[in-house]
Amino acid sequence: MHELSICSSIADIARRRAAGRAISVINVRVGQLRQIVPDTLVYCWSLISEETPLAGSRIVVESVPARIRCRSCERTADVGDLPSFACAACGGIDVEIVAGEEFLITSLELADEGAGG
């Protein structure tokens, strides 16, 4: 629901890292627990980037499933769609989230200037 404001943060970071070079793709890694809707993010990006130097660039979302590790029995498991954050193996509740909270720009792909883009 806040994908628009997220897109403006992404635009700030992308502009700074690209340092004036044209961007074709922004690769974003989004954990399942981030509640970001990839299609909405892509749509909001088209709104945000329109009529800016970032117009025509795309966001590519890499989704990461949520996983927990039980501190008692050391097992790791997917959190799943009907989420449970207790250890399915031993019932332990002292678990750490080892994946699924990621929310970062991993890389930018620069436009091939020679292609006349």
Place this chain on the structure above:
Amino acid sequence: MGRFHRHEDGTAHAHDGEDGHAHGEDHSGYQTGAERVEVLERIFGENDKTAAANRAEFAASGVRAVNLMSSPGAGKTTLLRETLSRLAGLVRIGIIEGDIETSLDADRLAGFGAAIALINTGNGFGGECHLDAPMVASALPRLPLGQLDLVLIENVGNLVCPAEFDVGQDARAMVYAITEGEEKPLKYPVMFRSCELVVVNKMDLLPYLDFDLDAFVGNLRKVNPAADVLFVSARTGEGVGAWCDWLRARL
């Protein structure tokens, strides 16, 4: 929690679990001659920097801050009214009130001697659904922090976005109303998991609802086994004392 690392230069990366699932990155960009720039920068980095500054400002003033979240209509403002009336003269309270357009909630909280700073989030670009750290930072100069013990941050009514934004609080609490249905923790696990305390409100309505309290608590435990739970009716005052005690125990 197993958050990913943040490095001195502001970049961050996540470690895979021991079984190291593939991230499925497409490296074909190299083959077409397009240049790839590694970034690895957290998208909430700016927000989190401001949240850390807010947290430091609260700490420097000896103030504890609680971020209070809920869906619309769960009873945050009624609970805060009861809280202010009971703690007046005992705890010096400031309120940061997030609301999309109006001052209606802030008006309901006036008259209890608490300092109130209203943030109309409708003015913020894309900030219509939650408070973020810069919004809270903008409210701090309007509170006499040096004369307060506790700041209650009433977030925008929403079970999704507020859970995502660190605003610099010491603790997160949520108000959940039993009129919302038993399955809400499973539908909004990030919100329910983010909180140290879940206040289960509107308990006075229990006889009139087809609400299975045990099923709700079971669902809550699936996503947040460790949260404190208090059963409250802000309307009748049942359980409000325990909530006030929970707040005072944090000071």
